Amino acid sequence: MSGIRYSFGADEHVFAEIDEGMSLEAFFKGMAICKELEKRRIPGVSEICPSNASYLVRFDPDVIHPDKMLATLKEIEAQIGDAEIDLPTRIVEMPVLYNDPWTKETGARFRERHQDPNSTDIEYAARINGYKSIDDFVAAHSGAPWFVSMVGFVAGLPWLYQIVERSKQIEVPKYLRPRTDTPKLTIGHGGCFMAIYSVRGAGGYQMLGITPAPIYDPAQKLPYFKDFLAVFKPGDMVKFKPISREEYDRDIKAVEAGTFNLTFRPVNFSLKDFHKDPGGYSRHLVEALYGH
Amino acid sequence: MAIEVIKPGLATTVQDAGRPGYYNVGIPLSGALDQYALRVGNLLVGNDEGAAVLEASLLAPELVFRASAIVAITGAEATPKINGEARPRNESFAVKADDRLTFDFMKSGARSYVAVAGGIDVPVVLGSRSTYGLGALGGFSGRKVAAGDVLPVGQPRSAARAGRKLSSELTPSYPKSLELRVVTGLYFHRLTDEAAQSFFEDTWTVAPEADRIGYRYRKGRPLSFRERKQPFGAGSDPSNIVDAGYPYGSIQVPGGLEPIILHRDAVSGGGYAMIGTVISADMDRVAQMQPNNLARFVTVDMATALKARAEYKARDAKLRSLLSA
Numbered sequence: 001m002s003g004i005r006y007s008f009g010a011d012e013h014v015f016a017e018i019d020e021g022m023s024l025e026a027f028f029k030g031m032a033i034c035k036e037l038e039k040r041r042i043p044g045v046s047e048i049c050p051s052n053a054s055y056l057v058r059f060d061p062d063v064i065h066p067d068k069m070l071a072t073l074k075e076i077e078a079q080i081g082d083a084e085i086d087l088p089t090r091i092v093e094m095p096v097l098y099n100d101p102w103t104k105e106t107g108a109r110f111r112e113r114h115q116d117p118n119s120t121d122i123e124y125a126a127r128i129n130g131y132k133s134i135d136d137f138v139a140a141h142s143g144a145p146w147f148v149s150m151v152g153f154v155a156g157l158p159w160l161y162q163i164v165e166r167s168k169q170i171e172v173p174k175y176l177r178p179r180t181d182t183p184k185l186t187i188g189h190g191g192c193f194m195a196i197y198s199v200r201g202a203g204g205y206q207m208l209g210i211t212p213a214p215i216y217d218p219a220q221k222l223p224y225f226k227d228f229l230a231v232f233k234p235g236d237m238v239k240f241k242p243i244s245r246e247e248y249d250r251d252i253k254a255v256e257a258g259t260f261n262l263t264f265r266p267v268n269f270s271l272k273d274f275h276k277d278p279g280g281y282s283r284h285l286v287e288a289l290y291g292h
Numbered sequence: 293m294a295i296e297v298i299k300p301g302l303a304t305t306v307q308d309a310g311r312p313g314y315y316n317v318g319i320p321l322s323g324a325l326d327q328y329a330l331r332v333g334n335l336l337v338g339n340d341e342g343a344a345v346l347e348a349s350l351l352a353p354e355l356v357f358r359a360s361a362i363v364a365i366t367g368a369e370a371t372p373k374i375n376g377e378a379r380p381r382n383e384s385f386a387v388k389a390d391d392r393l394t395f396d397f398m399k400s401g402a403r404s405y406v407a408v409a410g411g412i413d414v415p416v417v418l419g420s421r422s423t424y425g426l427g428a429l430g431g432f433s434g435r436k437v438a439a440g441d442v443l444p445v446g447q448p449r450s451a452a453r454a455g456r457k458l459s460s461e462l463t464p465s466y467p468k469s470l471e472l473r474v475v476t477g478l479y480f481h482r483l484t485d486e487a488a489q490s491f492f493e494d495t496w497t498v499a500p501e502a503d504r505i506g507y508r509y510r511k512g513r514p515l516s517f518r519e520r521k522q523p524f525g526a527g528s529d530p531s532n533i534v535d536a537g538y539p540y541g542s543i544q545v546p547g548g549l550e551p552i553i554l555h556r557d558a559v560s561g562g563g564y565a566m567i568g569t570v571i572s573a574d575m576d577r578v579a580q581m582q583p584n585n586l587a588r589f590v591t592v593d594m595a596t597a598l599k600a601r602a603e604y605k606a607r608d609a610k611l612r613s614l615l616s617a
Contacts, residue, residue, distance in 0.1 A: 007477035009539030010569035011597040015478050022525025022534045047315040049537040051561055052525065056537030058315065061601065066594055150535060152318035152560030155427030159535060166524070173528060191563070192525040193535065198318075199426065218417070218429045229418075229429075230317045 004029075004077050006070055011061045014069055017054045022161065022192055026053035027149050028085045028271055031235050036076050045069075050234045051150040052159065052193070084272045090264040091145060091237040091289050094196075096209045097248040098122065098138045102183045103207035113177040121206040125172045125189060141170060141208065142240040144282040146194065148232045156198040156216030156230030160238060163269075163285070165278050170194075178204035185211050187240075198230070212243075212251035213262055222255065224262045237267060239286055265289055293359040293410065293445040295346075297437045298392070301353035303503070306412045306431040306443070309342030310556060311420035319429065321540060321556045322422035325504060325579030326403050329367035331608065332458055333407030335615035336364035336384040338451030343411035344421035346437070348404040349503070350582065352395035353437065355406070357387045361445065362409040362452040368401030368580065369466060382458035384409075401466035401580040402502075409452035413444040424557060425504070462611055464576075469495075469586040472553075472574050473600065476591055478542060479533055479565035487515035487548070491567070492589050499550060500583045504557035507578055508550050509587060515548045517565065527563050535563040541570035541578075543589075553578055573600035 005017040016033070019026035027050075034050040037057065044063025049056040059069050099122050111117040116124045126137035146160035153159075162169060174190040179202060182188065186197040188205030195205055198216035214222060215231040224231060232238075243251070254260035267288040274281045297304075309330065310323025324330035324347050331341040346353070352370060357363075364384045365372040372379045373394045379385050387393070395404060414421050414432050423431025432443055480488065494512035501508040517530035525534045531548050538544070538554050544564040545551045553570055555578065570578060571592065581587065592600075 008475060008569075008594060009478060009542055009566075010475040010571045011594065011601055012541075012572050013539035013569065015537070015539060015566075017536070019523075020526070020534065021523030046312040049316040049560065051535065051537045053534045054536045056315075056539060056561075058312075058539070061598060062605070066598075150537075150561055151316060152537070153562055154559060155318045155424070155429065157318055191527055191535075199428070201426070216427070218427065218434060228317075230319070233317065 006073065008066060009056070011066065012058055014057045014059070014066070014073060015054065016073060019053045022053050023166070024147070024161070024163070024271060024274070027147065027161065028087065029080065030055045031087060032080050032085050033073070033076050036080065037073070042072065049152070051152070052161065084270070087235060087269045089235050089237055089267060089269055091239060091267045091285060092262050092264045093239045093241050093289055094211050094213055094262070095243040095247065095251055096142065096187055096211050096240045097245060098209035098242055099134055100210045100248070103186050103210055106179070106181055106183055107207055109181070110175070110179040113175050113179060115173060115176060122208045125170070125206050125208060128172065129170050138242050140168070142242050145237050145239040145285050148234055148236040148238065149193070151230070151232050151234055154199055154201065156232065158196055158215070158232040158236070160194045161192065163274065163282055172206045174204035175206070178202050182207065183210060185214065187211060212248050212255060213260065214255060221258055222260055231262070237269065237285065239289055265291065293361055295408065295443045295445060296356045296358060297353060297439055297441040297443065298356055299354040300437050300439055301348045302351035303349040304353045304437045305347050305423040305425070306344050306414050306437070307347045307422045308344040308420055311418050311422055311424070311430065314418055315560050318560045319418070319424060319427060320558045320560060322420065322424045322430065323556055324405065325556055326367055326405070326576045328464065328576045328608070329403065329405045331611060332382060333364045333366040333405045334411070335611060336366070336382070336456045336458065337362050337407050337409040338449045338453065339407065339409060339411050341612070343407070344414065345408070345412060346406040348395070348406070350398060350402055352398070352404050355393045357391050357393070358389060360386065360388045362448060362454055363387055364407045365404060366407065367403045367405045368398040370398040370401070370404050371396040382463055384454050384456040386454040398582065400468065400582070402582045403579055408445050409448035410446035413446035426557065456615060459614060462607065462614065466580040468582070470577060471588050471590045472578065473571045473592045473597065474543065474568040474589045475571060475594060475597055476568040478539070478568060480567045482517045482530070482565045483567055484516045484518055487517070491515055491551070492591055496551065496587050496589070498581045498583050498585045498587065502581065502583055504555055505559060506552045506554045507581065508552045510550045512551070515545050517548060531565050532563045533565045535561055537561045538566060539569050541572065541575055542566040543568050543570065555579065571597040571600055573597070573604040
């Protein structure tokens with residue numbers, strides 16, 4: 001990575017591209033800068049949005065001049081430098097019914113927009129990533145945890161990037177033309193990112209499964225919405241747990257009864273330790289989840 | 293006091309000054325698309341300038357007031373009528389219980405605002421009463437108003453009175469053809485030289501898909517992006533980037549075909565290259581464009597953007613001194 005590329009979004013935004021391509025390094029640097037910027041509580045700054053390999057800041061130029069805003073961000077970049085970055089964060093386990101009937105049904109309705117009309121989305125994703133079976137693909141998808149690398153598009157929708165070496169990244173193209181419908185809480189994958197659709201709506205990601213766990217609720221009904229109406233923040237870590245149809249139905253009943261919960265555990269992520277032993281480090285992160 | 297919705301119009305929502313601070317979790321600013329018209333309406337009826345009003349898009353609603361009130365209609369050039377009798381725009385007037393408000397069609401402009409003394413009193417969610425439709429958040433039940441809805445109105449201030457008027461000097465017009473000022477940047481360098489020129493040379497027409505999320509334009513020449521080996525994680529189309537945050541007012545061109553200006557209900561991020569950003573002083577003008585209105589994009593530098601912003605703020609200052617007396 002060379003230096004960050006800065007650009008003004010007219011008079012109210014600075015956009016900072018850490019790198020053109022996605023990587024854990026670029027994501028981490030953006031997170032670190034955004035955290036430092038937040039900590040400084042600079043008057044006039046109204047939005048700080050880390051995203052995959054870039055970040056966006058909105059500011060009021062009547063309070064802080066654009067040149068001053070930019071100088072501050074450059075100063076933070078210099079301060080952080082190429083130091084090894086540790087991210088104190090949290091990890092949560094999300095149940096997923098992979099290869100579920102509802103996203104399959106939705107996929108069937110939009111087959112003419114797909115690269116491979118004769119496969120389901122998950123069959124296609126498994127095959128083009130070199131997995132012999134859907135089970136092998138699910139094992140890889142749910143094996144190593146993922147980072148929430150951005151939240152957005154619509155309210156509470158997390159984008160995730162798996163914490164594995166680049167050679168093991170799952171990559172799939174988006175639909176040739178976007179669907180006009182995606183079931184709520186679909187687990188989707190497009191490019192090197194996955195997304196959990198927080199609300200029902202249009203979408204172009206390959207549909208791999210569905211989670212029973214709500215992630216956005218303006219009514220804040222379940223215990224884990226106590227503090228806020230959206231579950232995920234950039235930097236959160238997520239491990240997916242494949243569940244059966246019976247478990248899915250049981251979870252849905254618990255959601256309806258208002259007793260369903262998600263448990264978040266604190267964890268520290270060190271990029272350096274990850275690079276030393278990606279597989280071992282991934283197991284270490286999952287252990288934090290189970291508290292041993 | 294309350295207002296009953298008889299006909300909802302095309303897309304009528306409760307909006308105020310907006311909900312900053314949650315864009316990092318995908319919850320956009322929202323708020324009245326034409327913020328100047330919001331302030332005019334509220335100051336005319338003696339409210340705080342950012343109080344909640346009704347925003348109507350293209351086809352205005354039909355409303356009945358359940359009690360007497362002071363109201364003002366601002367924004368688009370559409371004659372308001374009480375029980376069929378014309379009333380002025382940009383001037384506060386009194387209504388009685390059971391009075392019915394209708395509108396003529398919008399001759400120019402695309403958003404009308406109904407400000408009521410006391411403000412629309414829906415619950416405050418994350419600091420704002422604005423409706424964010426995609427997230428079913430805020431406003432009246434998180435959605436556009438529907439026939440039969442009864443919208444609560446707050447307590448009017450003692451300052452509320454009929455006959456307050458906007459001066460003609462402070463009254464905007466909504467031309468059917470205009471120039472929008474753009475600061476280029478973001479991923480502008482991804483355009484070919486020809487596209488970087490033709491974008492500013494062509495006259496663009498507002499498409500029917502123009503709403504609170506974004507304004508789509510068409511009929512300009514397609515814009516081509518420089519060929520490259522796409523970076524890891526960016527999509528395969530040359531107009532794709534690694535998904536990133538979208539500034540308000542930023543212009544993206546999916547597939548190089550139709551530029552979209554994101555407005556206050558913006559999707560907060562995605563994988564389409566943004567080629568520049570409309571300056572803050574011109575965002576109200578975008579909001580008042582009707583489908584088939586024409587725009588030309590004009591490139592300006594930061595100094596010009598800041599000067600335009602200062603002029604916009606100076607008009608606000610005049611407005612306050614005129615109407616808070």
